[in-house]
Amino acid sequence: MTSANAPLLPKLIxxxxxxxxxxxxxxxxxxxxxxxxxxxxxxLAFRRADIAHGVIRRIDVSAAAAMEGVExxxxxxxxxxxxxxxxxxxxxxAPDHYSVAVDRVRYVGEPVAVVAAADRYLARDAADAIEVxxxxxxxxxxxxxxxxxxxxxLHEGFARxxxxxxxxxxxxxxxxxxxxxxxxxxxxxxxxxxxxxSQCMLNQRxxxxxxxxxxxxxxxxxxxxxxxxxxxxxxxxxxxxxAAGMLGLGEHQVRAIAxxxxxxxxxxxxxxxxxxxxxALSRLTGxxxxxxxxxxxxxxxxxxxxxxxxxVEIAAKRDGTILALRAQLLADIGAYExxxxxxxxxxxxxxxxxxxxxxxxxxxxTEVFTNKTPTDAYRGAGRxxxxxxxxxxxxxxxxxxxxxxxxxxxxxxxxxxEFPFPTxxxxxxxxxxxxxxxxxxxxxxxxxxxxxxxxxxxxxxRIVGVGMAFYVEVCGLGPSSVVPxxxxxxxxxxxxxxxxxxxxxxxxxxxxxNETTFAQMLADHFSVPIGDIAILHGDTGVVKQGIGxxxxxxxxxxxxxxxxxxGRAGDKMKRFAAALMADHEASPDDLVFESGRIQxxxxxxxxxxxxxVADFAYVPVPLPAGLEPGLSEEAFFEPENNTYPFGCHxxxxxxxxxTGEPRLLxxxxxxxxxxxxxxxxxEGQVHGGLAQGIGQAMFEEVVYDEDGQPxxxxxxxxxxxxxxxxxxxxxxxxxxxxxxxxxxxxxxGEAGTIGSxxxxxxxxxxxxxxxxxxxxxMPLRPERLWRLIHDRDQNGGQP
Amino acid sequence: MSETVPITVRxxxxxxxxxxxxxxxxxxxxxxxLNLTGTHVGCDTxxxxxxxxxxxxxxxxxxxxxxxxxxxxxxxxxxxxAAGDDLHPLQDGFWEEHGLQCGYCTPGxxxxxxxxxxxxxxxxxxxIREGISGNICRCTGYQHIVNAIRNAAERxxxx
Numbered sequence: 001m002t003s004a005n006a007p008l009l010p011k012l013i014x015x016x017x018x019x020x021x022x023x024x025x026x027x028x029x030x031x032x033x034x035x036x037x038x039x040x041x042x043x044l045a046f047r048r049a050d051i052a053h054g055v056i057r058r059i060d061v062s063a064a065a066a067m068e069g070v071e072x073x074x075x076x077x078x079x080x081x082x083x084x085x086x087x088x089x090x091x092x093x094a095p096d097h098y099s100v101a102v103d104r105v106r107y108v109g110e111p112v113a114v115v116a117a118a119d120r121y122l123a124r125d126a127a128d129a130i131e132v133x134x135x136x137x138x139x140x141x142x143x144x145x146x147x148x149x150x151x152x153x154l155h156e157g158f159a160r161x162x163x164x165x166x167x168x169x170x171x172x173x174x175x176x177x178x179x180x181x182x183x184x185x186x187x188x189x190x191x192x193x194x195x196x197x198s199q200c201m202l203n204q205r206x207x208x209x210x211x212x213x214x215x216x217x218x219x220x221x222x223x224x225x226x227x228x229x230x231x232x233x234x235x236x237x238x239x240x241x242x243a244a245g246m247l248g249l250g251e252h253q254v255r256a257i258a259x260x261x262x263x264x265x266x267x268x269x270x271x272x273x274x275x276x277x278x279x280a281l282s283r284l285t286g287x288x289x290x291x292x293x294x295x296x297x298x299x300x301x302x303x304x305x306x307x308x309x310x311x312v313e314i315a316a317k318r319d320g321t322i323l324a325l326r327a328q329l330l331a332d333i334g335a336y337e338x339x340x341x342x343x344x345x346x347x348x349x350x351x352x353x354x355x356x357x358x359x360x361x362x363x364x365x366t367e368v369f370t371n372k373t374p375t376d377a378y379r380g381a382g383r384x385x386x387x388x389x390x391x392x393x394x395x396x397x398x399x400x401x402x403x404x405x406x407x408x409x410x411x412x413x414x415x416x417x418e419f420p421f422p423t424x425x426x427x428x429x430x431x432x433x434x435x436x437x438x439x440x441x442x443x444x445x446x447x448x449x450x451x452x453x454x455x456x457x458x459x460x461x462r463i464v465g466v467g468m469a470f471y472v473e474v475c476g477l478g479p480s481s482v483v484p485x486x487x488x489x490x491x492x493x494x495x496x497x498x499x500x501x502x503x504x505x506x507x508x509x510x511x512x513x514n515e516t517t518f519a520q521m522l523a524d525h526f527s528v529p530i531g532d533i534a535i536l537h538g539d540t541g542v543v544k545q546g547i548g549x550x551x552x553x554x555x556x557x558x559x560x561x562x563x564x565x566x567g568r569a570g571d572k573m574k575r576f577a578a579a580l581m582a583d584h585e586a587s588p589d590d591l592v593f594e595s596g597r598i599q600x601x602x603x604x605x606x607x608x609x610x611x612x613v614a615d616f617a618y619v620p621v622p623l624p625a626g627l628e629p630g631l632s633e634e635a636f637f638e639p640e641n642n643t644y645p646f647g648c649h650x651x652x653x654x655x656x657x658x659t660g661e662p663r664l665l666x667x668x669x670x671x672x673x674x675x676x677x678x679x680x681x682x683e684g685q686v687h688g689g690l691a692q693g694i695g696q697a698m699f700e701e702v703v704y705d706e707d708g709q710p711x712x713x714x715x716x717x718x719x720x721x722x723x724x725x726x727x728x729x730x731x732x733x734x735x736x737x738x739x740x741x742x743x744x745x746x747x748x749g750e751a752g753t754i755g756s757x758x759x760x761x762x763x764x765x766x767x768x769x770x771x772x773x774x775x776x777x778m779p780l781r782p783e784r785l786w787r788l789i790h791d792r793d794q795n796g797g798q799p
Numbered sequence: 800m801s802e803t804v805p806i807t808v809r810x811x812x813x814x815x816x817x818x819x820x821x822x823x824x825x826x827x828x829x830x831x832x833l834n835l836t837g838t839h840v841g842c843d844t845x846x847x848x849x850x851x852x853x854x855x856x857x858x859x860x861x862x863x864x865x866x867x868x869x870x871x872x873x874x875x876x877x878x879x880x881a882a883g884d885d886l887h888p889l890q891d892g893f894w895e896e897h898g899l900q901c902g903y904c905t906p907g908x909x910x911x912x913x914x915x916x917x918x919x920x921x922x923x924x925x926x927i928r929e930g931i932s933g934n935i936c937r938c939t940g941y942q943h944i945v946n947a948i949r950n951a952a953e954r955x956x957x958x
Binding site for chain 2: 018037683
């Protein structure tokens, strides 16, 4: 019974533990949606609009329906007899939006008909055989023109295409009405200012492009009225709720499964028309059905991100003190509101304080419909846009004042002693030490040397710049007051007979590595080998409740729920152990988990093995007083506040004088995501975020022509960052735990994305400053940069 | 579409015979006919590389090769890389260095890296980045992939 000779298990939290997900993935043995095969399964294909705006004059599916191997072909109007308009998850008014368009199309790629056929090639042939004729309407493409007199409109009841109009936030604004009531502070700040910076900037439209396109398999069992739906989704529990509602079922009649999911980045939060259509067609055909998106469909019909025009003004004193910031935000949300569409730009408005103690901050947000793909979350979702606007404007202020951008930022930081800090924009930043992160970044980059290096390169005639950006974001979402889908997370922890531990989590990872980090946490909590722990997720038949993975919330909310459940299971287990050690008069409070045993603290000779206690809990003879048998506990966790990670990114950019091609030479990132469970995974998250932020800064842009035709509908036209485009990133961390969850973890999924875009653009503008350039919109296209260089060159270097 | 063509392809060392539609893509032959679903489809234009396999020892994007073009040839997929439970050094390298997150691009990335290391057993980082530039990863920012391939190259180097 003594454990004196048992090896002590090392603590795993904070260690670079190799991922437990990887063996199946590196061997090609993981199961993504498209890998599923069910007997008798049909394949769906959608016929999609090839014009941006028009009324369906005639649609005829008869040729498709008559093809051999085609089981069913339905128009939108026919499908609408089985599926109503799709639900959204925001409180804003929204027009009806059907899974498949009923009488009118509003963006290229909107489905107009669906076919089910014996294989995917036949389904595609059949969809192509459907005849559709439209009466074309003028396309609404430019968001400003969309609001002008005489513009065509997309939806009845939304005059001038305005979905959300004049929604205000900040100083002097009534939070209930979202309308300004008192302009005196703003007026005074601008009257007092020595310097005013004003710039209109576009945070351009992006395609999320998870490498796995969307996909769904639906199986409706008529005998039991039970739907099983597998989907490449970030949130199977939301899918369960919404699919049940759309099909007139209870949640208990739907099992939603996110199998292996090949990335999400926000675009797999929305529950899409194709998912509902698949469920309906399985019910109608009596067969399981599969739909797998191709990449062009992903560009057309998977939600886009960003696309916000920001007109930003900063009022400041000559010494660099920022007095006020105001911003007009215009979001081009595309043709419809889907799950979180209208909510995302409101996050942009909330972030307009940045990391600064700006006494007066105000934004006004308008969202407009255009004949484009709907927008929704994309990594960072509203926060990258906000921080981009703030950090570009602050950089412009530094240039105007001829002040080091680090010094200007330092002068305006929210001091570490002032947290929790209520911002003018209505948030309460939980914790922060911005100066520490700045100092770490300046040291890591050797900022003074970096500037000297830039100057030396310029002296050689090279076009080189350095830039920095400092971000804060709101994540770890969050209390239910701010998350329309519910702001909690759920977990269950079962200690099985024999002592293995199985935990369920409503966080549904798709690359984030929670099977590893959550197992590290439980291994430490119970002091058992990590190999004895299983983390189950992504299946509402197994995980009773959940919200999902988005907003960098897995660890901060899901991890906290996990530890709450683990604490309950552990406490109960100690009571069983105490009963087994009754002859030693051990109190449960005196017991600790240590290397596979439960022992009296300080007296390891009094112990029982973890497995023995687990076995006893399931066959408790006699049943200890006050205990129920078994060791299976669950918990919901809802934080009292969001978390606010932050960081400082520094970069160096060179632009080729002859071609305009930008090259990112260095990127130094200091991120503070609070306490860290697995540094290896955190680094991976930061790297990926950086690449996406750099992708926005340098390469990526969804482009439409004046007729609303997308010009970037494949990887041939939409430039994704590739390995050779990026430098080796240089990472550092500072650690400022959050008080809002017991782990002190803030979340890291989106962080890298947020700081890197303004950082790289600031460096590019610094490079171009000798040519008189104050601002350049993203992406840093060579053609755009070449013109800035050469237009100025012709004027003797003058703007 | 009832017309089919008989083909014989040696896949991961095993001879496979099938009658396939002339338009069937190699990637669908592997995934649907042979149930080798480790090879993924990430685009349809041979840009992303998720579907990379080796055809007669050279990397190809199997979404842009017809199955009939592989008739009489040798195909190696991710499933054929490990010898039983012994992972290939590239698989070990990706695991060791956290060279993957969602895992979707990973099989294609590993097969491209295999092609790279056969042509250049000890590439520097710039060569590695160039060598995998036909493969898109949205998760990792590539840095850990570069580390993984360097790690594998070191494991594979003759002692």
